[in-house]
Amino acid sequence: MKRAVVLLSGGLDSATTLALCLREGFESYALSFDYGQRHDVEILAARRVASSLGAREHRVAKIDLRVFGGSALTDEIPVPKNRTDQPGIPVTYVPARNTIFLSYALAWCEVLGAADIFIGVNAIDYSGYPDCRPAFISAFEELSTVATKAGVEGTRFRIHAPLLEMSKAKIIQKGSELGVDFSLTHSCYDPTPDLLACGECDSCRLRLEGFRAAGLVDPIRYAAK
Amino acid sequence: MKRAVVLLSGGLDSATTLALCLREGFESYALSFDYGQRHDVEILAARRVASSLGAREHRVAKIDLRVFGGSALTDEIPVPKNRTDQPGIPVTYVPARNTIFLSYALAWCEVLGAADIFIGVNAIDYSGYPDCRPAFISAFEELSTVATKAGVEGTRFRIHAPLLEMSKAKIIQKGSELGVDFSLTHSCYDPTPDLLACGECDSCRLRLEGFRAAGLVDPIRYAAK
Numbered sequence: 001m002k003r004a005v006v007l008l009s010g011g012l013d014s015a016t017t018l019a020l021c022l023r024e025g026f027e028s029y030a031l032s033f034d035y036g037q038r039h040d041v042e043i044l045a046a047r048r049v050a051s052s053l054g055a056r057e058h059r060v061a062k063i064d065l066r067v068f069g070g071s072a073l074t075d076e077i078p079v080p081k082n083r084t085d086q087p088g089i090p091v092t093y094v095p096a097r098n099t100i101f102l103s104y105a106l107a108w109c110e111v112l113g114a115a116d117i118f119i120g121v122n123a124i125d126y127s128g129y130p131d132c133r134p135a136f137i138s139a140f141e142e143l144s145t146v147a148t149k150a151g152v153e154g155t156r157f158r159i160h161a162p163l164l165e166m167s168k169a170k171i172i173q174k175g176s177e178l179g180v181d182f183s184l185t186h187s188c189y190d191p192t193p194d195l196l197a198c199g200e201c202d203s204c205r206l207r208l209e210g211f212r213a214a215g216l217v218d219p220i221r222y223a224a225k
Numbered sequence: 226m227k228r229a230v231v232l233l234s235g236g237l238d239s240a241t242t243l244a245l246c247l248r249e250g251f252e253s254y255a256l257s258f259d260y261g262q263r264h265d266v267e268i269l270a271a272r273r274v275a276s277s278l279g280a281r282e283h284r285v286a287k288i289d290l291r292v293f294g295g296s297a298l299t300d301e302i303p304v305p306k307n308r309t310d311q312p313g314i315p316v317t318y319v320p321a322r323n324t325i326f327l328s329y330a331l332a333w334c335e336v337l338g339a340a341d342i343f344i345g346v347n348a349i350d351y352s353g354y355p356d357c358r359p360a361f362i363s364a365f366e367e368l369s370t371v372a373t374k375a376g377v378e379g380t381r382f383r384i385h386a387p388l389l390e391m392s393k394a395k396i397i398q399k400g401s402e403l404g405v406d407f408s409l410t411h412s413c414y415d416p417t418p419d420l421l422a423c424g425e426c427d428s429c430r431l432r433l434e435g436f437r438a439a440g441l442v443d444p445i446r447y448a449a450k
Contacts, residue, residue, distance in 0.1 A: 095335035103325040110320035111293045130377045143364040152355045
């Protein structure tokens with residue numbers, strides 16, 4: 001059975017990505033990061049998702065992204081609410097985050113003898129992050145081959161980004177078809193103290209709009225406004 | 226003053242690289258990793274080197290490479306001694322290590338507004354590591370531009386690998402010219418319990434041969450045989 005490493009944040013995109021990886025018949029190794037994000041709730045969601053979908057293993061790498069700062073997701077910069085049509089890349093961008101995450105996935109691939117990495121990035125609803133674009137994915141694929149012992153010995157790594165061209169609504173429909181339990185997922189950048197989703201940050205708004213467009217009900221609870 | 230991030234392991238290659246970066250007039254930000262390597266002595270050496278050469282700042286990112294295993298440098302695999310002419314990539318190879326290290330350097334660059342990264346990899350005495358080759362360096366440079374907010378906004382990242390074509394002897398000569406105090410550096414993969422270099426691992430042997438070929442005396446102490 002072929003093995004794959006799947007980046008799993010605990011959000012609905014990565015949950016759907018894990019479901020797609022399993023449907024393609026891969027033995028799936030889920031990888032999450034404890035990177036000093038504001039809330040452990042993401043890691044807890046990832047654990048629930050990995051277990052409910054049937055990942056072969058789930059590991060959490062503790063890494064330090066706060067050492068440099070520079071993002072609303074790791075620093076004390078306030079998360080923006082109800083951002084509409086602001087140009088440019090948002091303050092929730094974490095410098096080089098997906099590059100770091102894929103580097104770790106690549107390391108685990110080498111140890112497992114795997115050649116496939118799944119990442120739930122998305123170019124349509126992508127909030128303006130540069131490391132969610134097709135050009136980034138293909139550049140990392142090329143790097144993988146020259147960067148590794150496995151690559152030198154003939155492995156052709158493949159970075160699968162099956163959500164790249166899907167709308168959020170389409171992702172939600174696909175996840176539903178594959179049996180993803182979205183009540184286990186977490187998307188909010190800025191939950192309330194009792195860990196309810198805020199309903200107002202970029203991530204919550206994309207999620208809510210996605211469920212609406214998909215004609216489905218989002219099963220998680222949101223903070224009362 | 227232009228800023229650069231310099232990967233600093235505490236060995237003689239990275240110490241010489243920092244000296245070269247400073248000589249080129251960069252304000253230098255040294256970056257080391259606490260990655261569960263067997264001995265903290267590397268981090269201590271990096272601190273001494275950064276301070277003695279005049280890095281503007283030195284940060285140590287705590288990252289978890291043991292989470293996957295797969296290397297004699299992070300696992301319980303014995304470090305080979307007096308390895309001679311064995312083909313292939315040695316067990317001291319750490320999967321995707323330089324990819325991970327450069328990803329972090331890239332993140333710090335974005336926060337600092339820097340476009341230059343210095344890394345002390347070397348293709349001649351390179352011990353067979355795939356992520357010390359020119360093809361790796363240029364693939365990472367290309368990735369950097371597409372991976373980052375800074376790249377999207379026009380920054381052209383440059384990965385400087387000034388030692389790439391130098392022999393170990395040449396590196397030692399160059400470092401000496403630039404005032405690197407090699408007594409502060411640490412190279413051994415497998416020091417004794419009282420932290421003397423073993424004199425027998427790949428790294429010690431390359432170092433000793435380098436000093437011999439350079440006609441210089443290695444100022445560090447080695448374990449008595």
